[in-house]
Amino acid sequence: MSEERGSSAQTEEDEDLFVSAMESPEAARLSAEDLSPSSNGPRDDDPDDLFAEATEEVSLDSPERQPILSDGPSPAITPVSISPRVDVFDRSPDLDEEEEENRDTFDIQISVSDPEKVGDGMNAFMIYKVTTKTSLSIFSRDEVCVKRRFSDFLGLHSKLASKYMHMGFIVPPAPEKSIVGMTKVKVGKEDLSSVEFVEKRRSALERYLLRTVKHPALLKDPDVLQFLESSELPRAVSTQALSGAGILRMVNKAADAVNKMTIKMNESDAWFEEKQQQFENLDVQLRKLHVSVESLVCHRKELSVNTALFAKSAAMLGNSEDHTALSRALSQLAEVEEKIEQLHQEQANADFYLISELLGDYVRLITAVRGVFDQRMKAWGKWQDAQLMLQRKREAEAKLQYASKPEKLQQARDEIREWEGKVQQGERDFEQISRNIRREVGQFEKERVKDFRVVIMKYLESLVHSQQQLIKYWEAFLPEAKAIA
C-alpha cells in the first residue's frame, strides 16, 4: 500500500524537519518523489480523494510546525505544490492531511481502568484511571496516567462540541448519563447489576476517548490534551443535568428544534440531500438492529441462567437415581451443562460488548452527524438573514438619497458596507461548513465500515470459539453416556 509507506516516510521526514533545517533539501526530494504518477493527482470533483493526495503534500500550515518552518531556510517548501483547495483563509483548525492517513497507522493507546468509588452516599462518585500510551510528539510523555470522573468526560465533550460542531465537525458523543444506574452504585449496592453498570460505563468511556482522538483535529485540541495529561482538571459543574447550564442546554435544544422546522433550505447540492436522507434511513435501521441485538443479549443471559438451573436439577436427579451407571452419567450431564452455562454467559458478554454497545454508539454518532447537517442549515440561515438585512439596508439608503440628510446617508452607506462584509462572511462560512461536512462524512463512512467489519469479524470468531467449546464438552460426555450399562 503505497499510501501507508508514503505516510510513514512522511512522518519520519517531518521529525527531521524539527531536528535540523539542513536536512530539508533531502526531505524536499523525498516529497518530490512521492508525487509519483502512480498516486492520484488532485481531482477537483471527487471529495473523497482529499485523502488520496494526503501523502503528496507536506502540510505547511499545521500550527505547531509553522513556528519552526518559518525560522529555517525553506527550500523544502518550494518543490511541493500547495493544492488550491486548501483554503489559506481557512479559519478552522487545519486537518493535517498526513495525519488523516495516520488514522490507519494510529499510534496512541488509551485505556480507562480501575474504577474506584470515592465518598459515600449520594455525594459519592466513581473515579477512573485514564492511561495514554503514545509516541506522538504532541504529548509531553510516552505514558501518562490521570484520574478522571464521569463529569470530566462530559465536560470535555461539551467543550469540544461548542468549539467544533458549528464548523461541521462530527464530535463523538459522550456516554449517556444514567441516574438510576449511578444511584445504585452510590447507595453502595455491591451487587451484580452495579458491577455490570460500572463495567459498561468504563468500556463506554474508553471507546469515547478512542473515537475522540481518532479525529485529527480533536487529537490536537488543547482541551483534549489537558484532559489526557494534566493531573488536575477544573470540575465541570455545568454538566449536571439540573444545573443552570443544563437547563440552558435544554432550552437551546428546543430552540434549535423549532428553527429546524422553520428554516426551509433551498438545497442546491444533491449530495447533501442524498446524504441526509441516507443518514435518516440509517438511523432507523441501526435502531432496529440494536433492539434485536439487545433482545439476543437478554435471551442468551436467560439461556445461561436456565442452563444452570437445569444443571442443578440434573445433579439432583442423578443423586436420586438408584442405578449406579445412570446416576453417574446424569451427574456428568449436570457438569457438562454447568460448563455450557458458563459458555452462554461469555457469549452473551460478547454479544453485548462487541455488537450491542457498538450499535448503541453508532446510533448516538448518527445523531451527532445529523446535528452537523443541522448546523449547516443554521449557517445557511444566517447567510440568508444577512442577505435580507443587506437588501433592507440598501433600500433604506436608496430612500435616504432623496431625503438630503447627509449624516444619515453616510451611516446608511457604512451599514451597507458592514452588511456586505457579513454576507460575504456568511457565504464563506456556509461553504466552509459544507466542505468540512463533506470531508467529515467521508471519513465517518470509512470509519463506520471499518468498525463494523472489524467487530463483525471478532463476533463471528467468538461464536466459532463457543461452538468449538461445545463440541469439546459434548464429545467428552459421549463415552460417559455410552458407558451406561
Place this chain on the structure above:
Amino acid sequence: MTSISEDSDKEKVRSVSVDLNNDASLVIDIPDALCEREVKFTVHTKTTLSSFQNPDFSVPRQHEDFIWLHDTIVETEEYAGLIIPPAPPKPDFEGPREKMHKLGEGESSMTKEEYAKMKQELEAEYLAVFKKTVQVHEVFLQRLSSHPMFRKDRNFQIFLEYDQDLTVRRKNAKEMFGGFFKNMVKTADEVLISGVKEVDEFFEQEKNFLLDYSSKIKDATAKAEKMTRSHKNVADDYNHISGALNNTAADNNTAFKKHLEKCAEVFEKLRKVEDRVASDQELKLTELLRYYTRDIQAAKDLLYRRARALADYENSNKALDKARLKGKDIAQAEENQKQCLQKFDKLSESGKKELTSFKARRVVAFRKNLIEMTELEIKHAKNSVSLLQGSIEILNSN
C-alpha cells in the same frame, strides 16, 4: 426384552422408550395423522396373531379413544399388579395456533419476505408439535403391544381393529366408571404409600426411591422445558437480526452492502441450526424427562394399589380377630382374609417383576436418548463451526 446394539434404525424408532417393536407378531405404528378440529391418528397394525381378523389393517382414532383405552385398562382389576403405561397427553397446538393468529393480524404490516419467513417458521413449529404428539401416542400403544398381558386385552384389540367410531363405546365406559375414581387415587396415593408399614425390603427401597425420584424428575422436566424455550428465543433473535441486517444492507454502498448481506445470511443459517438444537433437545431430553415423569407416576400408582391391598389385608385380619372374638361370621371373615392375602401376594409378585423391568427399561431409554442427544449436539455444533468459518473466510477476502 431389548438389545443395546447400535441400531441403524435410529431414525425409524422414534420412541422415547426403547425399541418396542421387537416382536413381529404384533407391530403397531402411527404412520400419519390429520390435524383438523381434532387430531385424527391413523393406527396401523401388522400381526400374525390369529385373534385378529386381518394381518394388516389401519383405523382412524382420536385422542379421546386413547384415553378411553387407558382408563379401561386402569379400571381392570386384573392389571392391578402391573405398571399401566401412562396415557398420552392431549395434543397441544395452542402455541402454533396463537402464532398463526398473530400472523394473520400482522400480515398487512409485514414485508412479503417477513411474512413468508414467519409462515415457514409457523409450519415448522406445527410440524414439531405434530411429531411429538404422534410419538407419544405411538409409544403408548407399543408399550401395550409389547407387554405379555396387555397385548391380549380385549379392549386393546377393539381399539386396534374396530373399524367404526369408538365414541359410543367411550360414552358407555364413562357412565360405568364415572371417571372420578382416578382423581381420588391421585390425591390419596402419596399419603397412603408413605404411611404403610413396609416389611418387604425390596418394596421399602422402591417406595423411597420412587417418592424422591418423582419430585426430582418433575423438577428436571420443568427446567429442561425452560432451557429449550430459551434456545428457541435465541433462534428467534437471530431471525430478527438477520432481517434487520438485510434492511440495513439495502441502503448501503456496494462493497459494504455485500458484506452486510453475507452477515444476514450467516445469522439466518445460525438461526436454523439453533432451531434444530432446540427441537432436538426437546425431543431427546425434555420429552424423555416428561415421559418418565408420567411413567414414574404409573409406577407409584402400582405401589398405591399394593399398599391399598396391604391395608385391606390388615383390615381383614382385624375383622377376622373381631369375628373370632364375637364368634360370628368367622368363615366369611376367614374367606375375606384369604382373598385379601392372595390379592396382596399377587400384586407383590407381579409388582416386583414390573418394577424391576421398569428400571431396566428406564436405564436403556435414558442411555439411548442421552447418546442421541449428545451426537446431535455435536453434529449441530460442527455445522455451526463450518458455516461460521466459511463465512469468515468469505468476509475476509472481500
